[in-house]
Amino acid sequence: MKLLFIITGLSIGGAEMMLYNLLSRINQEQFDPVVISLGKRGSLNTCIESLNIPVYTIDMKPEIPTLTSIWRLVSIVRELNPNLIQGWMYHGNLAAQLAGIIAPQPVPVLWNIRHSLHSLDSEKAGTAAIIKLLAKLSSYPAQILYNSKTSTIHHEELGYKAEKTRIIPNGFDTDLFTPSLQARNSLRTELGIADNIFLIGLMGRYHAVKDHATFLKATATLLETYSDIHFVLAGREISRDNKALQDIIETWGLTERIHLLGERSDMPQITAALDIASSSSYSEAFPNVIGEAMSCGVPCVVTDVGDSAWIVGDTGRVVPARDPQALAHAWKELIDLGSMDRETLGHLARTRIIEHFSLDSVVTQYEELYEIVLTGQLNRRN
Structure with missing residues (x-):
């Protein structure tokens, strides 16, 4: 089943690394992952591509996306025709929700929020606007994934739908991060x-x-x-x-x-x-x-x-x-x-x-969720 991950960008950061870690362990015999990065090529593009996972780069400006970049996103989503779309980070979640609308067939969308909200004032104006917009749209995704209890509380206080909440913590590759x-x-x-x-x-x-x-x-x-x-x-x-x-x-x-x-x-x-x-x-x-x-x-x-x-x-x-x-x-x-x-x-x-917090246990949680969502969606599409 084709999984489309849409992420804000692929520079090295905690949220981006967690996506890479998930992709490095996901069962590619069961799932067929593809990644769209909204930003420019980043340090993790090559890392993900080395896993034999295609990465599409939109080169979209976060402040004012151009018509060209939006059309490129639309074209890629229609070409891929995914079974499930997983947003990653705020801009990625918004783009994922849009992708769910423009996909050739009905497709479930998951959001993944990787951030706690101490104060919207500490966010860039554009990001703060997207956070507020996502709160209004939060009844549409099949699930909203958070990586922490604190993040869940912050977003639900802002209006994100509590009934959509699922917490999957970060997992760590203890073979890669080891004493040396x-x-x-x-x-x-x-x-x-x-x-x-x-x-x-x-x-x-x-x-x-x-x-x-x-x-x-x-x-x-x-x-x-x-x-x-x-x-x-x-x-x-x-x-x-x-x-x-x-x-x-x-x-x-x-x-x-x-x-x-x-x-x-x-x-x-x-x-x-x-x-x-x-x-x-x-x-x-x-x-x-x-x-x-x-x-x-x-x-x-x-x-x-x-x-x-x-x-x-x-x-x-x-x-x-x-x-x-x-x-x-x-x-x-x-x-x-x-x-x-x-x-x-x-x-x-x-x-x-x-x-x-082992990576394998966390990857299993993602795979089990994807199976649950895909089973329901596949029944509808068939």
Whole structure:
């Protein structure tokens, strides 16, 4: 059965990686997946194509889609004639609902929401408008999938139909994200620092909700006590070319201790190289980067937003959002544990991911849902 996935874009991010992870494990003897990316070619296009899954790129401008890009979407959907359409992220969900209308035959549509809503004010104007529009359209999809309990609550409060809700958490590839001494040494060599240098990392794109400012203020606080620690940031727009980010780094005098790696394709190795992983976000749904770090055996310090505390359990530290002092204090606690106790904590973190958030179990949940929806639809189409 042909499954059409429509996603906002395929740059490297948590939501995009979860789609790739799903596609890497989905039963291609039972399902025939195809992907439409609304944006330009991204880092994950090639990765998905390497799975022998076709990827169509629309090159659509999110603010004002051109008639050409809309017609390309219409043409591809009609040519593919899918049995089921799965939207992924807000723009992808809206496009999926449109695709369900223009498809040659009636086809069920699923939405997949990968984001929690701390405040619509923190979203771009165009995205906020789509979020509101989707609330009005939320009676139309067969199901609305969320990856976190918190995200479900936020969207239902905004008017998304509760009877459509289904929660499927993120899953993690524990073979890909695994402890690695080689990765630890390799990253330190790349950064030009000694093998014994302590590294704290924040993995994630540059966005207001990620609150890099709080992370960097906490960094300045910690360096007052531990002057030889280094910090690694990686993700989209995480570079010296980002003036807003660079200004904060210079204001706090952190240039010599902060390493900005940008968007990378070797995130499993970078993550495994850390001594502590962190999330400083003031809004999250189900942060992939935390589960990935735990899978690598890296203890985590996270803010108490979304499902972060649930993911970490008792294997790390949870602090209030927008509190750099609390974040720095939690880092200090883990540093002071010593390497052996941190290693034990990291082992417990990896075990928790294996037992509760394995990728295979999550893929099974998607496949079972697709079977249920497709069975009903196939009966109607036959």
